[in-house]
Amino acid sequence: MESSSELRILYEKNEKDVFRNLALEEAILLSLNEGNSSNTFRLWLNDSSAIAPFHESIFDLIDVEFCLDEGINIARRITGGGAIYNDCGNLNWSFFFNRKPFEKYSLKDLYSYFSSFIIKSLTQVGIDLNFHEPNWLGYEGKKVSGMAGYLKNNAILIHGTLLISADLTKLERVCKQHYKYPPVLNLSSIKPLDTEKVANIILGSIEETFQSSFKIHFDTSPNEREEQLLSGLKEKYSSIAWVFEK
């Protein structure tokens, strides 16, 4: 049984398989819900991928033909929201927390609370992001991060993207409904930043912020229970049925 007073910081910087990485999101959430994982902050990167939300048709949201032509993976995540495009110029961040202390929080509060740590990290490099309802972060009105969430009985997952130096031309081609959302912006167009630099800034900031209330430990791989769950979930996430048949 893991302690809820611990915060694990997980960053597997060489694991870029989108199907495996999305399966791990669910595995950590399940394991935390069972009490077999501690609260976790995770940073993760994916190779070039289009990721659809849980509930909508891939063909309505993603330019499948373009993805096939460009060798862009097509995947589906457990959370709702819109379609996103990931490549190594985008850093994904996730908070997995025990739900109990947050039971009275509204969803807006949850998004605002967890993304505040991303905002705080980036102030260190002179970038002032703003939280926008319902769930995105912006710089001068342009979107740099979108969020989604999943609430289980005992566990919360709030995760988001962070555009640093992503291929925005591809993003706009891949996500068919991008015009419905605010225009997007890479952090690298504000300051000279790359993914690794931003990852290090965020990791340091998270450690500093949480160390007074949590026992922090860094990990570079999932725990045993998560690995166990992951091995069962990987097949689902890369199956045609999961990705295409919604």
Next chain:
Amino acid sequence: MANIIAMPRVDPAMEKGTVLKILKKIGEKVSKNEPILKVMTEKATFEVNSPYEGYVVKIFHNEGEELNVGEPILEISESPVASQEIGVVKEEEKEILATPAARRLAREHGIDLSKIKGTGPQGRITQEDVLQYISQSKSDTTELALSPIRKIIAQRVEKSHREIPQLTVNVNVVVDKLLRHRSEHGISFDSYFIYCVSRVLKDFPAFNSEYKDGVLIKKKDINVAFAFAVGEELYMPVIRNADMKSLEEIDREHHDLMEKAKNSKLELKDLQDYTFSITNLGPYNVIHFNPLIYPPNTAILGIGSIEYKFFNEGNTFSIKPTIVLSLSFDHRVADGMQAALFLNKIKDMIENGKFE
């Protein structure tokens, strides 16, 4: 006593929610605090636990429906209803599976979803099914929505036909040695061609390439896809690095991929990164055909059915089994001569039994 589970207000600002998934069926037992629903708002996805123990006896709304907070979704009873009653309830409340987009569209057009046949998994009604229903109701023709896999194939072949100037060349190949080897070793017909193609492609890199924006991108790996139909679905599973594998290894992998396809177990990685494709219409009595290149490849090999032909060798007549191999190639990257040489190399391997 019956208890109702209604759309919960999981957030103070929440007014509506979509039923994403009902985790129990009518008649199933539910424990207290067991997850019973997945609900989505515009902001997040929630699992809803049952506050009651009992049996699901009624489902008021279906997956994909957007409901106001407080609208009933399920009824839980302390005792199970008799199986006959369950049958009645099931019939009355027959579950209609539909995507949220399909439900929205149906609502907008005042369409009863029960009149639409879904083409999604488990007969789920998709947005396109509704669109087709709408257009169908305006005409007297029948239109069928494409399955996701068929839709991808449609996009690929349309692109191929639209963008690739392709030419097909054919060659006759005697397959007596192949058939003999096959009967001795129990290897599938396709595997011989995957094996031979993977060896010959090394000398013809233009056929193991991608043509993009005026540039020929030669692929380092030789990953051969083979067309395989399961029911009405066509899959193109890929044997990666086929040139590094023996005929037996290729055949094992070929068999495993076909089993996965038959059991709906194919993963996306099984269908990606192909650098060359083959398609075999031999089992369907097709002598020869012009296969369409599967983008982003630059060539595809078609295999026809076995025909017995007379041969005059010296003064001896013989009858031998033959097939026609057809190579369709992107004329921007190669000429007929190269295609002919490529086919003749395969012919040489097949006719002389060069399988090791």
